[in-house]
Amino acid sequence: MTASIAFTLNGRHRVLPPGILPGMTLLDWLRAPVAEGGAALRGTKEGCAEGDCGACTVVLEEADGGRVPVNACLALLGQMHGRAIRTVEGLADGTPHAVQRAMAEADATQCGFCTPGIVMSAWAHARQKAHPGGGDAHEALAGNLCRCTGYRPILEVFEALADDGTLPPPLPPAASAEFAASGQVFHRPATLAEALALRAAHPGAWLLAGGTDLGLRVSEHRETPPRILALGGVAELQALSVEAERLVIGAGVPYGRLLDALQGLEDLRPLDAYLRRLGSRQIRGMGTLGGNLGTASPIGDALPPLLALDAAVVLASAGGERILPVAAFLTGYRRTALAADEIIRAVVLPRPPPGAILACEKLSKRHDQDISTVSAAFLLRLESDRVTAARLCFGGMAATAARAPHAEAVLAGAAWSEAGFDAAAAALAQDFTPLADWRGSAEYRLRGAQGLLRRLYWRVARPDLRLEVQG
Amino acid sequence: MDTLPPLRPSRTGMGAALRQDSALKHATGEAQFLDDLPEPPGLLHAALALSPVAHGTLAPLDLAAARAVAGVVAAFGPEDVPGRNDISPSGRVAEVLFATGTVEHWGQPLALVVATTRDAALAGAAALRPQIAPLPALLSVEAALEARALLMPPQVIARGDCEAALAAAPRRIAGEFRCGGQEHFYLEGQIALAVPGEDGDIALHSSTQHPTEVQHIAARVVGCDHNRITVQCRRMGGGFGGKESNASWVAAAAALAARLTGRPVKLRLSRKADMAATGKRHPFLYRWQAGIDAEGRILALDATLAAEGGHSLDLSGGVIFRAVTHALNAYDVPAVRITGLACKTNTVSNTAFRGFGGPQGALLMEDVLFGAARATGRAVDALRELNFAGGPNGADTPYGQALEGELIRRVWAEARQGAEWERRRAEADAFNASHPTLRKGLGGFALAFGISFGIMAMNQAGALVHVYTDGSIRLNHGGTEMGQGLFIKIAQVVAEVFGVEVERIRITATSTAEVPNTSPTAASTGSDLNGWAAHQAASAIRGRMAGVAAALWNVEAAEVQFAEGRVTAGNHAMEFSELAHQCWAQRVSLSATGFYKTPDIHWDPVAMRGQPFFYFSYGAALAEVLVDTLTGEHRVTRADLVQDCGRSLNPAIDRGQIEGAFVQGLGWLTCEELWWDQAGRLRTLGPSTYKIPGSREMPPVFNLRLLENAPARANTIFRSKAVGEPPLLLATCVWNALRDATGAARLDLPATPERVLAALRGG
Numbered sequence A: 001m002t003a004s005i006a007f008t009l010n011g012r013h014r015v016l017p018p019g020i021l022p023g024m025t026l027l028d029w030l031r032a033p034v035a036e037g038g039a040a041l042r043g044t045k046e047g048c049a050e051g052d053c054g055a056c057t058v059v060l061e062e063a064d065g066g067r068v069p070v071n072a073c074l075a076l077l078g079q080m081h082g083r084a085i086r087t088v089e090g091l092a093d094g095t096p097h098a099v100q101r102a103m104a105e106a107d108a109t110q111c112g113f114c115t116p117g118i119v120m121s122a123w124a125h126a127r128q129k130a131h132p133g134g135g136d137a138h139e140a141l142a143g144n145l146c147r148c149t150g151y152r153p154i155l156e157v158f159e160a161l162a163d164d165g166t167l168p169p170p171l172p173p174a175a176s177a178e179f180a181a182s183g184q185v186f187h188r189p190a191t192l193a194e195a196l197a198l199r200a201a202h203p204g205a206w207l208l209a210g211g212t213d214l215g216l217r218v219s220e221h222r223e224t225p226p227r228i229l230a231l232g233g234v235a236e237l238q239a240l241s242v243e244a245e246r247l248v249i250g251a252g253v254p255y256g257r258l259l260d261a262l263q264g265l266e267d268l269r270p271l272d273a274y275l276r277r278l279g280s281r282q283i284r285g286m287g288t289l290g291g292n293l294g295t296a297s298p299i300g301d302a303l304p305p306l307l308a309l310d311a312a313v314v315l316a317s318a319g320g321e322r323i324l325p326v327a328a329f330l331t332g333y334r335r336t337a338l339a340a341d342e343i344i345r346a347v348v349l350p351r352p353p354p355g356a357i358l359a360c361e362k363l364s365k366r367h368d369q370d371i372s373t374v375s376a377a378f379l380l381r382l383e384s385d386r387v388t389a390a391r392l393c394f395g396g397m398a399a400t401a402a403r404a405p406h407a408e409a410v411l412a413g414a415a416w417s418e419a420g421f422d423a424a425a426a427a428l429a430q431d432f433t434p435l436a437d438w439r440g441s442a443e444y445r446l447r448g449a450q451g452l453l454r455r456l457y458w459r460v461a462r463p464d465l466r467l468e469v470q471g
Numbered sequence B: 001m002d003t004l005p006p007l008r009p010s011r012t013g014m015g016a017a018l019r020q021d022s023a024l025k026h027a028t029g030e031a032q033f034l035d036d037l038p039e040p041p042g043l044l045h046a047a048l049a050l051s052p053v054a055h056g057t058l059a060p061l062d063l064a065a066a067r068a069v070a071g072v073v074a075a076f077g078p079e080d081v082p083g084r085n086d087i088s089p090s091g092r093v094a095e096v097l098f099a100t101g102t103v104e105h106w107g108q109p110l111a112l113v114v115a116t117t118r119d120a121a122l123a124g125a126a127a128l129r130p131q132i133a134p135l136p137a138l139l140s141v142e143a144a145l146e147a148r149a150l151l152m153p154p155q156v157i158a159r160g161d162c163e164a165a166l167a168a169a170p171r172r173i174a175g176e177f178r179c180g181g182q183e184h185f186y187l188e189g190q191i192a193l194a195v196p197g198e199d200g201d202i203a204l205h206s207s208t209q210h211p212t213e214v215q216h217i218a219a220r221v222v223g224c225d226h227n228r229i230t231v232q233c234r235r236m237g238g239g240f241g242g243k244e245s246n247a248s249w250v251a252a253a254a255a256l257a258a259r260l261t262g263r264p265v266k267l268r269l270s271r272k273a274d275m276a277a278t279g280k281r282h283p284f285l286y287r288w289q290a291g292i293d294a295e296g297r298i299l300a301l302d303a304t305l306a307a308e309g310g311h312s313l314d315l316s317g318g319v320i321f322r323a324v325t326h327a328l329n330a331y332d333v334p335a336v337r338i339t340g341l342a343c344k345t346n347t348v349s350n351t352a353f354r355g356f357g358g359p360q361g362a363l364l365m366e367d368v369l370f371g372a373a374r375a376t377g378r379a380v381d382a383l384r385e386l387n388f389a390g391g392p393n394g395a396d397t398p399y400g401q402a403l404e405g406e407l408i409r410r411v412w413a414e415a416r417q418g419a420e421w422e423r424r425r426a427e428a429d430a431f432n433a434s435h436p437t438l439r440k441g442l443g444g445f446a447l448a449f450g451i452s453f454g455i456m457a458m459n460q461a462g463a464l465v466h467v468y469t470d471g472s473i474r475l476n477h478g479g480t481e482m483g484q485g486l487f488i489k490i491a492q493v494v495a496e497v498f499g500v501e502v503e504r505i506r507i508t509a510t511s512t513a514e515v516p517n518t519s520p521t522a523a524s525t526g527s528d529l530n531g532w533a534a535h536q537a538a539s540a541i542r543g544r545m546a547g548v549a550a551a552l553w554n555v556e557a558a559e560v561q562f563a564e565g566r567v568t569a570g571n572h573a574m575e576f577s578e579l580a581h582q583c584w585a586q587r588v589s590l591s592a593t594g595f596y597k598t599p600d601i602h603w604d605p606v607a608m609r610g611q612p613f614f615y616f617s618y619g620a621a622l623a624e625v626l627v628d629t630l631t632g633e634h635r636v637t638r639a640d641l642v643q644d645c646g647r648s649l650n651p652a653i654d655r656g657q658i659e660g661a662f663v664q665g666l667g668w669l670t671c672e673e674l675w676w677d678q679a680g681r682l683r684t685l686g687p688s689t690y691k692i693p694g695s696r697e698m699p700p701v702f703n704l705r706l707l708e709n710a711p712a713r714a715n716t717i718f719r720s721k722a723v724g725e726p727p728l729l730l731a732t733c734v735w736n737a738l739r740d741a742t743g744a745a746r747l748d749l750p751a752t753p754e755r756v757l758a759a760l761r762g763g
Helices: A025-031 A098-105 A115-128 A137-141 A154-159 A192-201 A215-218 A253-261 A265-275 A281-284 A289-295 A303-308 A404-409 A418-431 A442-461 B024-030 B117-126 B143-147 B162-166 B212-224 B246-261 B271-279 B314-325 B358-376 B380-387 B407-417 B423-433 B486-498 B526-553 B576-585 B649-671 B732-742 B754-762
Strands: A004-007 A012-015 A059-063 A067-071 A084-086 A179-181 A182-188 A204-207 A227-230 A239-244 A246-250 A310-315 A320-325 A328-334 A344-348 A357-363 A372-385 A386-395 B044-048 B056-058 B072-076 B111-114 B132-134 B154-159 B172-179 B192-196 B201-208 B229-233 B263-268 B283-294 B298-312 B335-344 B438-451 B458-468 B473-477 B505-507 B561-563 B566-569 B574-575 B591-597 B600-603 B608-612 B615-629 B633-643 B703-705
Touching: A012 A192, A012 B633, A059 A303, A059 B703, A067 A115, A067 A281, A098 A115, A098 A154, A098 B024, A115 A137, A115 A154, A115 A281, A115 B024, A137 A154, A192 A227, A192 A246, A192 A310, A192 A344, A192 B526, A239 A253, A239 A386, A253 A265, A253 A281, A265 A357, A265 B608, A289 A303, A289 A344, A303 A357, A303 A372, A303 A386, A328 B111, A357 A442, A372 A442, A386 A404, A404 A418, A442 B111, A442 B649, A442 B754, B044 B117, B044 B271, B072 B117, B143 B283, B143 B298, B162 B283, B162 B298, B162 B335, B172 B358, B192 B246, B201 B212, B201 B246, B212 B229, B212 B246, B212 B600, B246 B263, B271 B526, B283 B358, B298 B358, B314 B335, B314 B358, B358 B438, B358 B600, B358 B732, B380 B407, B380 B438, B407 B438, B407 B615, B407 B633, B407 B703, B423 B438, B423 B615, B438 B732, B458 B486, B473 B486, B473 B526, B486 B505, B486 B526, B526 B561, B526 B566, B526 B576, B526 B591, B566 B576, B574 B576, B615 B732, B615 B754, B633 B732, B649 B703, B649 B732, B732 B754
Parallel strands: A004 A084, A182 A227, A204 A227, B044 B263, B201 B229, B298 B335, B473 B505, B633 B703
Antiparallel strands: A004 A012, A059 A067, A059 A084, A179 A182, A239 A246, A246 A344, A310 A320, A310 A344, A357 A372, A372 A386, B044 B111, B056 B132, B072 B111, B154 B335, B172 B283, B192 B201, B192 B263, B283 B298, B438 B615, B458 B473, B458 B591, B561 B566, B566 B574, B600 B608, B615 B633
């Protein structure tokens, strides 16, 4: 059992002295003075402390050479154990890095406060763009806000980037660990058995997956929970298998890795495109399906597709496992069927049956990195111009992500027609009484949901047409 | 004060496309923002306690609960203020630092807690339990209008007999609409660091556009002479007007705590506290009626522009002034009455934001033109041309200052031509006829934006230039750097005067100790004012140096030339550095201050007439949008901009300003929505809920041209024109394109997908 947080920072092995709060954010530690145990690296900025502006972006370097941008404001120090972190100070090697020079030479900085974070996103993108599905500069930049430039020169830099070919630094070993300081205990088990034992022993501990939601309670609300059970090091939760009829996705698999696995799966292309609008690369570098299920937010973006595909949740405890359909797992507003001694081990995601139509949709004020006003996933089966089955699932319309039984009933068995979809859209009013908030009025949520359903008709009827304003 | 000889080609002088002075340091992370400075020993951190209700009677706040929190050193409320609890920028009305007796808005500062760590200070502030008996709150412009709650008397600009002209017009049309506010969302939040020194001195580091006002307000709150407070700012992580007056009270709070504890104090607002407690762009409600003829010429217009000022005056007077002076924009209306109201509401006090009421003012005529187009069945762009100021129409604004009609027509024509407007209109029509769910829309806009501060006294600037004996030069002036590239532009001015490369010039932090009594860096005037002031200072030194060279060489001083790092006259030549050393040897001063005041401007606030602007900046823009009729989602697919920068001081900087301003304006008009709940609490308090544009909001086809061969006619610095604010207004073309796509009679702003969908459904 390791008792000190150890990681690689800018290529150098660091073992933190005892006494440093393991539940502090990586950003706070990076910026803290050396006298307070920090790194005094202040190139990394705090712009929002909610994982949205990207000014705090740093890069995790993986053993296989992968580069994962993350928000240092949401990552907790204990989560960094066994990882390799690179900050903006770690790019220059006597002279500025090519990415840094390119940003300056392109007039891609004005006030410069967002620039270090953008430089780090760019450095990660330079490698990621060569990977399947990794080339979109907008996607690479979605997690970074710039208020000055209007983005044109930044995008040009992103599009022109070349990989510098540097090798990943050695990663420190990441055995089971437990860090304690100032009355806080941070458990970082490496096996599921250990995690389950800790879960049973400390049911009140924060159950931390990627931390992109829970991390807000530290970064923004400045909480210091007495005990954190972090699951990021549990090997079993990182398993991911693609099978002929289903995917089994470890609950700890970050969305970024899930997206890699979706490449080449034609039947899940709509899910791939949809998940690329979930958060940003920084959020997807840490965030997990397990975490999205665990927090059970009514606007959890991952939930409608899980419902539409009739996914199941594998819940593990020291006593064994049970499997629940997602619909049964979600019991209410931010409530789930997870027992006090259980951990979500995996999600079983059936692939669409041959010939079925899957569509995933999201409405938000901004296309990228916005929380859904309405999200939706549809699974349709058609036989000779007749809809034989329809699963219509929505987020943002009720206290949980949910199916639309009335609309499904109208569509199932009906002849394929625009009028049929209009009728199903009308029936959504019987399925949902949405809330009004800053993301949209109740009326807009309903109208928007209806519009998404009607778009499904056109997706099938006119596959030749572009139907989104983006793209 | 005439300009120097004609521009010479120069690597780093006037017209060179140099980078922002710190660009590389930004990219390496070496550029230090205020929070990056090393902590002074004994530093304390401060946090604000904010009001949890919008309006109410506040019992004296018991600060014991904060003081009881571990790590808290002190807590201060209004009764602890040694000077005056007054942060009014105008100094003419009471605006409090800490609420006393009454709270006027949700998020209003009540007290300041200082502690050994920032977390302890935040915990101390959170431990306070203010006792507030709620009062009815005015939470909208409508409610304020109904209650006749105004922050100041109406500002009315009128010409002709509006009533009679309306009555005589062949047709009458009317409209009502609203636009929203806008959060600045500077990436670096408000921050100040106050370090106490000897004899009551305070060194005050502030992320501010207005160091002098920080100095004044900190001195007022602390209760000391101005000379005890030195304010310094090297750079801001964005300002956009949000650090014009709001930085002052943040810094004053830090200074207060430093004075009372005797220790350095840093106050850095969290993003949420920043968005709750600092002002934003004013939302406006518009009601107008117009008289038009059969062709769509607007003959008369009576309009009321009601701004949501928030709970206090702040800079609302100036914002309304700019709104009413820009309400006709580039158009002529013979008989007109524009009434500007600053409504008092129980919301945060709205403030300066890039454009300063100009963007809101310029929306008016767009709505009138669309109304006239609907009434006459003519294309809105034809009416635009029919109603432009100048040409056959009058060129004078209703307040008596002439617009340059030929420049309006020129920017508009160049934008249309560059955008291939006619062809794309036909393409859009064909697309719309064939696509089942998407609609294309096209929209245009033309702009005349007046440059100068509305308050005459603010149109002055100072600079301080030293030449050292090695020929290196140190430059200081009253302008602040917030990313807009002011420092490099002014350095280019000085490089041009001395005929040296810009690398010889050391750019330094703005400081009230070096250049006093400055104006804010605002109103797009930074390079106009400080450029001339620096030019004056540098020219004074150059004149003395020329005199020394002339005496050495026995030539006339007028023959001495400064170029390419050398000083020459006929066959004589020496290095600039050598002459600097010669000056020292001959006991000639190599230091000078420079001062500038904008000439030829005046304003009669009673008659509401005059020449308030030194000149106008012109621009035109055309946008194409794609709208989803099923969901209201939309995207700008192309924008074509033409902006008049006069003879650009630095085309790279100007391009960045124009593109950035356009996208910022696009955000204001589309995705950026401030949302208050019924209790008056702002619920969009961070980037997760308040959506500024991301990279995909940038138009994928984004064409920009600086107007060529158009040196400023006014005697501006090297005949350049201001660029900070005008291009923000060009984004108005996006609103017009959305109106075109939806065909809606009314489309309120911001035009979120929700509003666009409602507009498509007929409102």
